[in-house]
Amino acid sequence: MDFYLQMGHGMKAMTLELIKSWSGGTAILSPRHMTLEQMTRASSEIHDLGGRVFVDPQFYVPRTSESKLHEHAFWPEQFSTFTFFTDGGIDNLVDCLIDDYFLALNLDAFIIPSLLCSEPTTDWDAINRVILTSVSRRQLDTRRYFTLCLTADLIKDEQKVHDLIEVVEDYPVDGFYIIPEHPSDQYLIEDVQWLTNLLDLVAGLKVLGKEVIVGYSNHQLLLLSLAKTDGLCAGSWLKTRVFPTADFDEKERDNEGGRKTTWYYCPQALSEYQIPFLTNAYHSGLLDTLKPPATFDGGYASILFQGASPDTVYFREREAFQHYLHSLKKQCEDLHFQSFDEAKTGLKLLFETANDLSVYLRDQGVRGKYREFSNVADDTLASIDAFDGRRGLIYQVQWKTL
């Protein structure tokens, strides 16, 4: 599974650093956080480092009050649902995205915008087909991904998920870019139905021969490698690892970046811990248990494990984010399985180990609060078996072709 950097607030410098250290990688630029000029510069610099660049038009909620989006040329000045979709509004949007963004920034794929979907109705489908027709007017020598920005309620509803698969079955695209709203804005998801249905959705698209990239994700969704998801996207702040629709409403939004607290990601425990809890671990002689395995370690958190108490060392948000993103990329890359059975076993081992470890640490006073994997281990593990029951046999047979 590939890893994509989901760009958010203030991520450019660390993105460049990471892409340089990886000698490649893909960044998905966010119009909400960058002007066209900033994106142009970022794209050029990322390309110079051997990276790839996509732009997510973030057109999920066209009536958003998010003023930074309105500053972009492709954003309709006066969005009127009826005239926009019937009087060439879509053509203007698509032309602008292609000419001023895709071509001008030399992007490596084209993400086709679409509206937030709470139910795959015929109206939603009809609008998508207008957009797809508009895109098809232009000859694009690149991969085209269709955005599926989905509400948590849709994902929780098995019937709607299947209606969705049936609706998009013949969309003429190379892949889908899923943006799944988390239930109740949860960071780690304690909802086996949501998890299983998301796996099911990815699988439904994969068996159509489509590539699937899942945006706004976090390490719990390493689970999606079970459905052979092609790419997982995550960024620094929680707002790039969770997609709450309220985030597109300035009135509802809290400060960009959220509460400023440094969290250390322990990849083997799939949990994150604040510095005071690492200090607890230090005093209990457990700090080494939290040290990242060499495979996932990019050196960004080394300072925590050099013998000093974590509350006395210089480990800031920036290092924490870089460590998180580097570890997650390596974890994604590590999830290469030869068969569905191997994937199932491998993922169960990953999640059971993380659960055991996070429970053990918690019992020693090292708690990850809402970022502790043990909170969601049962739901995550149960979704593996539920998915196996739904699609396991077909996946066993088709694994190598998916």
Next chain:
Amino acid sequence: MTDLSHGPDLEQITSEIPFPFKITDLIGKGGQKLVFSGLRTDTQEPLVLKIIKTTSDSRERTIREIRAASIVNHAQIPEVVCSNAEEIPAGENQIVWVVEQYVPGESLRTVIDRKPNIEVAQVVYFIDTMLDILLECEKCNIIHRDIKPENIIVDPAGQYWLIDFGISRHLDLESLTQSQSPFGPCTIGYSAGEQFRNRKREIDIRADLFSVGVIAAEMICGYNPYTKNTQDILQVIKQIESQPLPVLRIDGDERFFLARLIKSLGDNRISRRPRSVPEAKEILELVKKSLG
């Protein structure tokens, strides 16, 4: 012109058959169709004669049925020996006749009614045979659309035959069902949701795979899980649209592979069924290995 309500002119019809043919018995009757057993007298080969009265609306469907049965070349589909279908002019009350290979035996419906729990090996053999037949159908772009126990003959050797391509659909030809029809041609209980909802864009061989899955489940349980405890057709529709097939507990299927194959074939969600017959056959091979 012959009118079935007054009895067809059998002498006229048999005289059109290009070999000596003698009717022996009336073995089936329904709607605008009569089915006779008969004998090709020069070779003593037993055959079946079907006589169908068509209307201007049903003529094309009848011709397509006969063509479909002729095109799909499989040892367990009765061979079409001859027919007047291609020569029938347009118009009301035309008589189409077709002579087919005679398959001795009884319908799978009779077998299930007599012996509700069929052995696992027989069920696997049934799925295998149906997938072989559907593979040929898929190659010809034909969907049978009416696979049900009544349309499957079990011959004395225990082999399964698929009959009655009456509502089959050739995917390369324009549909004969009006797009605005709320329901497509089907047998509720054995037809997939996309078929009875007439969602033409989605209808492909997976509709037939659904029927095979439901029948396999019925062979194991002795009842159709989608129609059990239902009192009318609307309840069956609701059941199919809201509940997938259960994972069956099958003796000898310790790893639940057969149960999951049946569930997957008969899944009410089209996207969870195998996407093609070769894919279903690959899974079946996995199932066979697991059963030892």
